[in-house]
Amino acid sequence: MKKNQSKISIKDIAQELGLSITTISFIINKKAKNRISDEVIQKVEAYIEKVGYKPNSAAQSLRTGKTKTIVFMVEDISDPFFSSVAKEMEKLAFDSGYKIIFCSTDNKKSRAIELISMFKDRQVDAYIITPPEDFQDEIEQLVSENQIVMLFDRFYRDADYNYVVLNNYGSTKRAVEYLKNQGFKNIAYVGLKTELSTLTDRFDGYKEAVREANRENLSLLISFDDVKSEVGNKQFEEFLELHPEIDAILFATNNLAITGLKILKKKNIQIPEDIGVITFDDRDLFELHAPAITVMSQPITSLAKEVISGTLKLLKRKHSIQDKIQIVLDGELIVRKSS
Amino acid sequence: MKKNQSKISIKDIAQELGLSITTISFIINKKAKNRISDEVIQKVEAYIEKVGYKPNSAAQSLRTGKTKTIVFMVEDISDPFFSSVAKEMEKLAFDSGYKIIFCSTDNKKSRAIELISMFKDRQVDAYIITPPEDFQDEIEQLVSENQIVMLFDRFYRDADYNYVVLNNYGSTKRAVEYLKNQGFKNIAYVGLKTELSTLTDRFDGYKEAVREANRENLSLLISFDDVKSEVGNKQFEEFLELHPEIDAILFATNNLAITGLKILKKKNIQIPEDIGVITFDDRDLFELHAPAITVMSQPITSLAKEVISGTLKLLKRKHSIQDKIQIVLDGELIVRKSS
DNA sequence: GACAGTTAGTAAAACGATTTACTTAATAAA
DNA sequence: TTTATTAAGTAAATCGTTTTACTAACTGTC
Known part of the structure; x- marks a missing residue:
């Protein structure tokens, strides 16, 4: 006994x-x-x-070939945006009897390949992936092996996959238009040097908005690895010096904004008097900042809900040759003191 | 083919x-x-x-009874401290062939029980747990079923379990002593109303430090659910009004500090001129804050390393009746402008 | 040349579920 | 009375490993 x-x-x-x-x-x-x-x-x-x-779930898995497990391969699980989404996802999935395994790629292709290989051969029922750069071949491979794949946060415009993403183009355009309406004239864009759709769409949205306003494209693209380094700082400082006419800045990611705000503070530039600021992704830091920062916030809960419900829908399907699940959600502009 | x-x-x-x-x-x-x-x-x-x-891992699991899976049951995976630790843990575990399943309890006992029941019966090789309040019976139950259990962040002083925690008592004492050495006289403590060892140890460390300095215990304990609500705000405001003599505050968690900083800003209290500030847990927000906030930071990487290596060690053991793994790490004081 | 000892390998029984293709008994229809 | 149908349940194969307990052949020793 x-x-x-x-x-x-x-x-x-x-x-x-x-x-x-x-x-x-x-x-x-x-x-x-x-x-x-x-x-x-x-x-x-x-x-x-x-x-x-x-x-015994091992026996069940062996017999049925299903593991009731979903992988969420994310850029960085310690990033507040991803970890917030992860938390919501986890809850929804668990309630449907699925476990989620999180893993971070740090946007490194090699790491992502390594991770996928670890999960290969039916250890996992579905993949939710925020692909790093130059990863379409691997996604294609996975899909061709009849794996269930859901892209999140970024996607490939020309290819027909399942995805849940933000309307990055439209949201950025709206942000720029807001700045314009607030009276800012020379609106700069600080983004990332990358081919990820998330960032290229934001940049495109910016460019279209300034074009429509007959304004100049004032943009700085920093490479991913430099954001939190001295190199990035320097590039931003030089950018400011090169363009004294700038009176507002749109930061394309929260990490860029953090770097940027540090420099602005250091140079004693007043927000919003000297330069207005708006950034993507809400973080409590932005609310607490002096002055509080206006943000284009992503709808975390809805994103998580769509990703999970979409993935569960895919898991229920018999045939993979059905319509893809493709969801695009709008960002929400939260106006604060910085612009 | x-x-x-x-x-x-x-x-x-x-x-x-x-x-x-x-x-x-x-x-x-x-x-x-x-x-x-x-x-x-x-x-x-x-x-x-x-x-x-x-x-095929299902077949292996069925035969061996091992799933190569570790559960990390955390208070809130979207909290920066936990998600940072999670990221480090994930990496270390993966490299040893283990997958990690994260889940958040929100410090709710009922949710934690639900989660454990989901993982019961050998779906999982080990549990890493940050237990919610009043959870010792459940831990005891798990241990008595010969499950591998590693407590993280909080533990039970009177019971003999495996754990990896911060030296909360000593770190808090050091923080108070630092404030004292900086010339602050009336040092207040703002903490949480809870029995979790993390918080009681911090409070004890504070009390001992002020006792040794022959100073008064000036403390406010807010209950967990009120921290981010109006109730918490009000309690903190009243506390300040009741004790105009306070010239420094030690916040026991980053969330408390965020609430507190908002109020201080609202009341136009100057940091560090009117009141010096120090808080637990480093977040980029604190570095960026005006003025930058001094913090008692937890050694994320070391904590993760100890947790995983400890857990792997437990997994290798044949007999569970060996010495427990009990690790206590010191916090690191990062001095900034706020004190 | 009988015996033990080593080397190189294999047969078959688990692990715990799911599922197909039965059996058997009772009921209904002809 | 015979036959078809339904209801209620079961035997046994299978999923892909691991592992115990073997066999058979060879080597060396006395």
Whole structure:
């Protein structure tokens, strides 16, 4: 009674109740209707409840080929945006009986390949991926192997995959137009030097907005690795010196904004008097900042909801040759003191 | 060649090479020495490499009872402290062939119980847990079922479990002493109303430090649910009004500090001229704040390293009746302008 | 040349579920 | 009474590993 209690299997239940394994299995899987009498069903269910039986998931996986596990391959799980989404996703998935495994690529292609290879061969039912740069071949490969793949945060405009992303183009355009309406004339864009759709779309939105306003394109693109380094700082400082006419800046990511705000503070530039500021992604830091920073915020909860419900929908499908799930959500402008 | 390629098993390899399943398995598991000829070993390894065979983990789990999975049950995965630790942990664990499943309890006992029940019965090799309040019985239960349990961030002083925690008592004491040495006289403590060791130890450290300095205990404890609400704001404001003598505040968590800084700003209290500030946990927000905030920072990387290496050590043990793994790390004081 | 000892390998029983293809008894239809 | 139909349940194969307990051939020793 001490050591043996460790595990109770379907077989034990069958033996105890004088039934066959098949019968128990049918009942557990709700396939007992028109096969097994209500009386027996009740008896078995009561017994299962009583002893707290839980099926062994390894055995289930082996037999069915499904693991009830979803991988969420993210750029960086310690980034507040991704970790907030992750938290919401986790909850929704768990309630549907799925576990989520998170992993960070740091936007490194090699790391991402490594991770996918770890999960290959059916250890996982679906992949939710924020692909690093130059990753379309790997996505294509995964899809061609009939894996379920959902892209998140970034996607490939020319290819037909499942995705949930922000309307980066439109949201950026709206942000620039807001700045314009506030009376700012020379609006600069500080973004990342990358081919990720998230950032190229934001840049395109900016360019279109300034074009429509007959204004000059004043932009600085910093490479991903330099954002938090001295190199990035220097580039930003030089950019400011080169363009004294700038009276507002749109930062394309929260990390860029943090770097930028440090420099602005250092140079004693007043916000919003000297330069107005707006940035992507809300963080409590921006609310607390002096002055509080206007942001284009991503709808975390809705994004998470769409990603999970979409992925679960894909998991339920019999044939993969159906319409793709493609969701685009708008950002929300939260106006504060900085612009 | 198209559909059948889906999976390749040990059996296929055995057949293809005219060997037995056993032989292949031995070679894969490095148990072939003194059993199988080098020639055969080489041939098999080459073939495995060539076809890119990966063992089916469900079958392995079923047979061995191990899932190569660790659960990290955390208070809130979207909290920067926990998500930073999570990221480091994930990396270390993955490199040892373990997957990590994260989940958030929101410090709710009921949610934690729910989650544990989901993972019960060997779906998981080990639990890393930041227990919510009043959770010792559940931990005890888990341990008594011979599950591997590692407590993180908080622990039970009177019970003998595995844990990795910060030296909260000593770190807080040091922080107070630093304030004292900086010339602050009336040092207040703003903490959480909770029995979690993390917070009680910090409070104890504070009390001891002011006692040694023959100073008054000026403290406010806010309950967890009120921190980000109006109730919390009001309590803090009243506290300040009640104690105009306060010239420095130690915040016990970053969330408390954020709330507090908002109020201080609203009341136009100058930092550090009117009141000096120091808080637990470093966040980029504190560095960027005007003025930059002095913090008692937790050694994220070391904490993650200790947790994972400790857990892996436990996983390797044959007998659970060995010494517990109990690690206590010191915080690092990062001095900035606020004190 | 008989015996033990080593070397190189294999057969087969698990692990715990799911599922197909039965059996048997009772009922309804002809 | 015979036959077809339905209801209620079960036997056994299978998923892909790991591992125990073997066999068979060879080597060396006395």
